Amino acid sequence: MQLPDHKTKIVCTIGPSSSSEKVLRELIISGMNIARLNFSHGDLEAHRKVINRIRDISSDLDMVVAIMADLPGPKIRVGTIQNEPMILKKGDYVILTSRHVESTDSVIPVHYHQLSDSVSVGSSIYLNDGFIQLESKCIEGEDVHCEVIVGGPLFSRKGMNLPGSQIFINPITGRDLEIVDFGLEEGLDIFCLSFIESREDIIQVRDYAAGKGKDIFIVSKIERERAVANIDSILAETDAVMVARGDLGVEIPIENVPIVQKDIIHKANLASTPIITATQMLESMTDNVRPTRAEATDVANAIIDGTDAVMLSAETAVGKYPVEAVKTMARIAKSTEAWRGHSTLGIDLMKKAINKGHPDVEDMISIQVNDALWTLPVKYVVTPTVSGKTARNISRFRPDTWIFAFSRYPQTCMRLAMQYAVYPIYMGGKVDDWECTSVEILKNMKVTQKGDMVIFTQGQTTGHGKPGGTNLLKFLEID
Known part of the structure; x- marks a missing residue:
């Protein structure tokens, strides 16, 4: 048999671009080790079909491919935007509201009923993965009046981040536990927890599965400021961690993300805890057949830092070139590992x-x-x-x-x-x-x-x- 020519593991998010039998087979052959199912999207029946498909193909190829269920967690999102996208311009004033109303040119409904309790005057509010920035100017009941600091197009259901604010939502939601039930029924035992803040969040899910007679493997996503602050106790409890740089880059100053990444990887290595580095690693390959030089360097640096695995998100879920993205990731890993093989760095x-x-x-x-x-x-x-x-x-x-x-x-x-x-x-x-x-x-x-x-x-x-x-x-x- 032929062993892989690289030792860094590759996580692929499965979505419309990659869920067919043909593409899944090519992904596995090209280097996919872990298939990530994002339960923020799709229905359970569709995920069930993908799970069975992955198992059939990996069995046929006689290759171990893990399936990781990524739980949605308490992601705060805007509601339905009428006539989307809503174009927000610098200097505009808009109202974020938790009231059950339709959007207008200046009113944006938000699916978080304690929004006005979490923010205060002067708070920064980020929408759409941080590309849009608002500043709270006035709070009246359930309405938060904001000025647009950085504008852009806003679509329905886009995420909202409130860095530095207290979030009054349990990081483990009822929906998360429903998905754990589904995963256990399907024989899955690797679950990725979103937006956790402390070891107690991990214990809650572990105990829930134990109550059903199951021992599960938990991957804790580090994407909130409090999770970074509690990283030592989280590492002592979790089975694996993921540096989820998307929300993390909004929750903490973006210039701090590289150092936080290196620090978490080092601590995870020391604890022999598997670590995944994720988000926008080859983002441009969502639409292009080649990555940027900066993206290739980003992947290489994560490997040099000591990551166990690198993850593809939109690149394989909805991208035009899912198989090429995996092959590119594998080539970068091979080249980087060859260099590190002659160095005692770390x-x-x-x-x-x-x-x-x-x-x-x-x-x-x-x-x-x-x-x-x-x-x-x-x-x-x-x-x-x-x-x-x-x-x-x-x-x-x-x-x-x-x-x-x-x-x-x-x-x-x-x-x-x-x-x-x-x-x-x-x-x-x-x-x-x-x-x-x-x-x-x-x-x-x-x-x-x-x-x-x-x-x-x-x-x-x-x-x-x-x-x-x-x-x-x-x-x-x-x-």
Whole structure:
């Protein structure tokens, strides 16, 4: 078999441009590792069909493709705009209202009944992903009178951001929990939470699923100022994070986004927590067959920062060139990884940070594996795993070597699909000798030759299918 030529994982948002069987197959072959279903759009039956389609194609190709359900969260949106788009010009005055009224040339209905409680005179209000900026001048009942600071066209249902204001909505909505129910019924266990602010939001969804007897994998989107402030406690609770730069770039000063991105990626790497970098990575490819130089550099810099995965949104959901966007992302990843493969950039910092904390045996195993990869001609790392933790610990050093993660648990394989340099392999049935079985599979895959050296790690067996902790590292030569 032919292994991918890049180790950074690729998330594709599935939409009208990419939901057909033909395009989905091409996306998977081109490098899609995670299919993101955005439940802010589409109905449940349409999503059900896409889920089944992805599973059928990935099974046919014998490739692990994770499916991630992105919950809508409490996105504040404007209502229906009559005669859209409404053109807002600098210096105009408009009224934002939570009253149930139709829009006019100067009145914009908003689906948030506590709007006037959240804002104050002088507050900045952003519409349409921040492209339109208003300033609150006067508040009368449910009406907020605003001056247009930066104008532009406004369409129905566009988002609203209130940076620095208190939002009186639970980050986990009833609609979110309905979608969790749907996902669990369809066998999904990876859920992306939107607009969370604290670890309690994560616990709420985790406990909800646990009440239904399900253990789920939670990806926390960091897109609010309070989430940035609470990033340490969020990382301690979540299973993965996403730097969602769209709303984040409106909620905090846009000039701070690059540094916040780097800081969150570093902290996630240190915690062995998978991290996705998202939003407008190849935005121009929504309409053009090639990205801008700045976009290519943005993707490369996220990979150099240490992201596990990079995400495509409109590029694959509604864009004209979804497959070309994935291929472009894969080429950028390949080129960037080749450069990083000859650099210790970030590795020494990671080791120093681990040693300053309270490293355990598994931490030391991952450091030793990394040292060996830089010193010896190791072809692959082999890690039988229950939870995926050992593979993640090794992956955080962003090795130039594939990590084969063998697991008897399909959900573990799906969850490892977003982990840098990890190639998950599902093992059905009982395995008596992981060392011999794993090596035999590599031989059958024709990815090794006689004399190749591989590193094999393993933990003690608990006998109950529970993680036992990795405490063994061996060097094996393929015979």
